[in-house]
Amino acid sequence: MRRILWVISAIGLLWGEPVRAEQESYYRFKPEPAVSAIVLAIDCSGSMRGRAFEDAKAGALRFVEGMHASDVAAVVAFSDEVKEVQGMTGDRAALRRAISGLRAGGRTKLYDAIARSILRIMNRDGGRIVVFLTDGRDTGSRYTAEELRKIGASEGLFVYGIGLGDVDREALSALSAATGGTFEVTSQSSDLPGLYPRILAEYYRKYGDLLSRSGALSVRSLPDDRKVLVNAREEGLSPVKLDALTAGTYRVQVFFGNGTWTCEVPVKQGQRTMVDARASDLGAELVIASLPTDASVFLDGAYVGVTAIAPFRVKAEKKGWVRAALEDGRQLRVHRVPYGVHRLKFRAIPEFDFGSEQEFEVEIQVGDPRIVVYVEILGTPRSPYVLDSAGTARLIGGAKRSPFDELDDF
Template sequence: MRRLRPGLAAAALGSLLALAVVAPASAADPSGPAGASIDHAEVRDGGVRLLVSVPASGTVDVGGVDVEVAGKAARSTTAAATGNADVRRTTVLAIDTSNSMRGERIAAAKRAAALFLDTAPPDVAVGLVSFDDDVQVLVEPSRDRAALRRAVAGLTLTRDTALYDGVLGAVEASGGQGARSLLVLSDGKDTTDTPLSEVLRTLEQEDVSVDVVSLDQGDAASQPLQLIARAGGGQVMDADPASLSATFAGEADALRRQLAVDVTLPQGTEPQADVTVTLPVDGRAVTASAFLTVGSAEPAAEPVQAPAATGPVAAAGPRIDLPPAAVAVGVGAIGLGLLGMVVALFVVRPGASKDEKLRKQLEAYGVYGAPQSRDQAPADQGLGAQARQVAEKALAGNQGLEARIAARLDKAGMSLKPAEWLLVHAGVTVLAAVLGMLLSRGNILLALVFLALGAAGGWVYLGLRKSRRLKAFASGLADTLQLMSGSLSAGLSLAQSVDTIVKEGSDPIAGEFRRVIVESRLGVPLEESLGGVAERMESKDFEWVVMAIKIQRQVGGNLAELLLQVAATLREREYLRRQVLALSAEGRLSAYILGALPPVFLLYLSVSNPDYVSVFFTTTIGYFLLGVMAVLLVVGFTWMLKVAKVDV
């Protein structure tokens, strides 16, 4: 039976409640300033036993208790529930042990729980459940007060607040027989993905009453707590650390003041009827009324098992509840499977035939990443080949995208084809989304953020490779021109001097000049091939060199001396560029440090003290502030880099 305090009595009068061997009853409607309530009902042969809470003030005349069933007077006997071995009562303390309870709060909670154990009747079985990022049943309901005190003294804190799971765990720990009640203590909102509707549905179906103590929350969490208490026929009590002990002592005293009323049903009583208990308290009558399933007036050979709910129960389809660990393992398995597919596609490849090797060698000197001809059948028809064919078909309808991807791969010095790059990029994006889902425990918003980072990360990686390659080409260009000048002075032709660079140079210059040699052997003019190198390397300096070579080829002159002069000019420019970089290093380093400090510190706080920054990720204003801060941070970081950058 769900017990409603006076503040919630009016809301419970219209409820239809369930009754099995242990049946729930509605709350009382008090008739005075302090009322009584029917906390529990249990069907017996030809009658029903009621568990009634009496007012906190005043003395109840036990001999004067009257009971009416369906408007008819019923015979009854009343006795104190405390000390009655035939009355089974169970109470579970569910205590919040998240990091927000640190300091005086957890100390006050321990004192209040210890006082509850000292005050509660010794025949009441008490259990202890803690909830933070996990729910732990520390002590099963028992009368061993020593074990309970040790468990209370050993409460430790950790992050997150699994409030809803804690209520569900306490309901399960309370068992399924006798009068069951929960006393929930929490100082924060639920931070898990468990829906509140599941908690409310469980409380409406179970024969258990719930009182909630809201510690230093005010109205911030009143609505979900009020819904939980209302579904459990209890109330929400606001408290602070100083008043917590008094609140728990009041709950224990309510258990001590309960009465057991055995009612004999009048003849002809329907299985469901209104029950009214009138208690004489200091000369005035206090009533508690409820609509109950009371069974039948005729005695039965065996206890009647009433249905668990009086209202219609919707047929539920098959449902499998998986623990969070199983979900995490499943998502991780999907991620590993995707990673394995990427490895199978692009790391473990079958050996190529001679024709295939020749085709790839020719492609390497055309456009990096040029796709395979559509009318050619791939050499292998495995999973990798099929996936590449799908990507090639996707790119076939967008030649512009294929050309842009090929150009970026070309400048980054990667030998992947556009279709292969598209598959790798898609795999990395999906893996990033899976990683975000795992780290956030199913937070869709964070998973989308990781998905966006994974999608942008591939292009950022290409940009970094391209930048390093261009810098390496520019830094080695002066030495390359000097080597060419020396080769020309020794009597070699321009083509032979280029071949010398291929043999003695290092990448990326050697690779680009090797491509020049192959293109010239295929009929492309040497000056045009060298111009392609300047275009791919985005080098103004090498454009001047190519221009000088073209002019020398047309009008004549000493090309070796010209290249030597250009090499000296490039060295001077490189020296000046490095000097400027050294002088501006402090400004760039300041931009990096100041730009990285806010996100790194936010990440540190998210790990060390998540409750402190949880408002950014759980409220609308928090999301808005994060967006504003991200925009301001990007603008400030870009501005500082622009100020520190000097073009030479």
């Protein structure tokens, strides 16, 4: 009686060509005209009283005077509370009055103030900039610097900061750098009137004057903190933000534990391409081989194809047989199989000598990047038998024999 061997290899995307995302489902465009919306978040805690506070207000006033005529701004003050003391406006006189009228006293809810500033401009078109000033470490905020870093990079905002004295330089520098901004630190409040206009000039030089003439790209992922490559260049961990790009097509890759998410995205002049990558978009690839060949295969009841006309060259359970199956381009492949429990049903095609026709089912748990399943149906003392590398595969019932099996006894 002829022995039938079935070999199933479920592999992650790392073994072969990465799955390409359905193009327009995974990105959108946000216009970035040559208009900037700016929020000045100013520390009004008690430690700012005196000369430092007057220098801070002088710097903020110089910032307002240097803004382009088409730009708009708002003023947020923070201490024990976070307050928007002036809403978004292009009225320079109103901005000057709001800044001049600030009073110091209380603690330092820095991170909540930055969050409030980001939310204030998140949905506006054009350049969106937060410029914050603090003279101490955050106290009492619900938001964290890491959360703000992810929000800013994901939404395509610029965050610039000024630190006076003892500040959390590492956390605030990381926040600004992730968004394309800078974090300046000084021990002398007399530097503040010069730092504010310098930050504004830096923004205009690097980004503001280029927004309408170049493109931009933001990439976020779920889960986040995943390595991102853009045109084969590593850009850091998601979310990432790239600005002042030449218009064209960019290849975005995000590396998840279950494979590489890949998408070709257009970057257009005057717009930011917002890319969302999800690990759930990926699935396993099933590589299916059989002896005898030409077996019909069904996945969860859906027909997926027929096994190859020739088996791979290395016997199952021998060293290298998994790689041999993967490298054999003739084998049946089923792409993007969702992770979870699935049933594979097989029907062998009878040969001309009326050899046995068999039908059987295997249940597998697709979850690991690679799963190898080996099944013996007939011809061995242990058949039917199933073995897999993850320990999840099992036969469902026994093999169903064809009436022609009786002819094999003669």
